[in-house]
Amino acid sequence: MLAATAITMNKVEQSKLKNINLQNLPFGKFFTDHMLEADYEDGEWKNVEIKPYQPLLLSPSLAALHYGQAIFEGIKAYKNEEGEAFIFRPHDNYERFNISAERMAMPKVPEEIFMEGMRQLVELDSAWIPQLPDHSLYIRPFMFSSDEMIGVRPSQNYKFLILLSPTGPYYNAPMRIYVEEQYVRAVPGGVGYAKAAGNYGAAMYATAQAKQKGYDQVLWTDAFEHKYVQEAGTMNVIFIIGNKAITPDLGAGTILAGVTRNSALTLLKEAGFTVEERPLSIDEIIDAYKAGHLFEVFGTGTAATISLIKELRYKDFVMTFDTDKWRTAPTIKSWLNDIREGKREDKYGWMVKV
Ligand SMILES: *Cc1c(COP(=O)(O)O)cnc(C)c1O
Helix, strand or coil, X not given: CCCHHHCEECCCCCCCHHHCCCCCCCCCCCCCCEEEEEEEECCEEEEEEEEECCCCCCCCCEHHHHHCCEEECCEEEEECCCCCEEEECHHHHHHHHHHHHHHCCCCCCCHHHHHHHHHHHHHHCHHHCCCCCCCEEEEEEEEEECCEXXXXXXXXXXXXXXXXXXXXXXXXXCEEEEEXXXXXXXCCCCCCCCCEHHHHHHHHHHHHHHHHCCCCEEEEECCCCCCEEEEECCEEEEEEECCEEEECCCCCCCCCCXXXXXXXXXXXXXXXXXXXXXXXXXXXXXXXXXXXXXXEEEEEECCCEEEEEEEEEECCEEEECCHHHCCHHHHHHHHHHHHHCCCCCXXXXXXXXX
């Protein structure tokens, strides 16, 4: 095991922060002064270093570029009203990262590097956490295979990095969603439950087609019948039907176990909803809509927190919603944001002090 002190630190001479307007931030475009980098070689993690944010020098034969052993995470840090920094449920992301690593035949990253490295990095760059409503510091841990060899096999060398990016509000407008029946995101036995880079590349074509038709995202359905819903783009999806909050279960391994999904379900229970995690078919959704019981539909994810869905299109059937009248999703969103910004009691111990 590696002691926390084994992380070496090389600081920038001058921060870039003064050149950046934290009030007007495009998502994922600006990075803080420092990053963490570590190497996996000869069966162990070494060279764990926090250093100035900088380009990597990589061989064109880099295995990750050819065969795609690459995984990532998305986490957020916030400041409370006293200016103290907290990270939202980082341990859940740490565990999920190693689940993704295992599925992609990559080595696990030890807690001392992922958790303590992230904590030290966020502490060092904490001036970059915007202390503004709906703003945060997005944390991007990732790992890729780094063998310089184009033989098809799990790599022997890997790189693990953490980047930090200050962010403002994301996806504000309620979304129009196209129920996808041709392309698929995930199949049982596949990698849908892993936060693997290739899942994103594989989804882009279908998403672009939906955009051409005027939609913001697709609602993925199961690969066999295109009947059971999975996720809305890169967000988990929750349906409020009557007094129930229903979301697809994780059983088939086709759904990414979102930390925001889990948090929203916890808060929905607190709000008095019966939460059901189970297969949910498009027929059941349409029947509920026709009967007037489908009250709200929303996506959950770290980047956007909660995104309202104002239109769902399945074949020629269009379901529309007046999101201005909704109470549930906006309440859950504001509870979540208030917990993150230290304005609501953190009953579940989600906020971890940096
Ligand atoms: C990251 C991700 C989510 C959301 O997970 P969170 O932990 O809530 O950010 C949902 N679906 C997919 C496919 C994802 O990659």
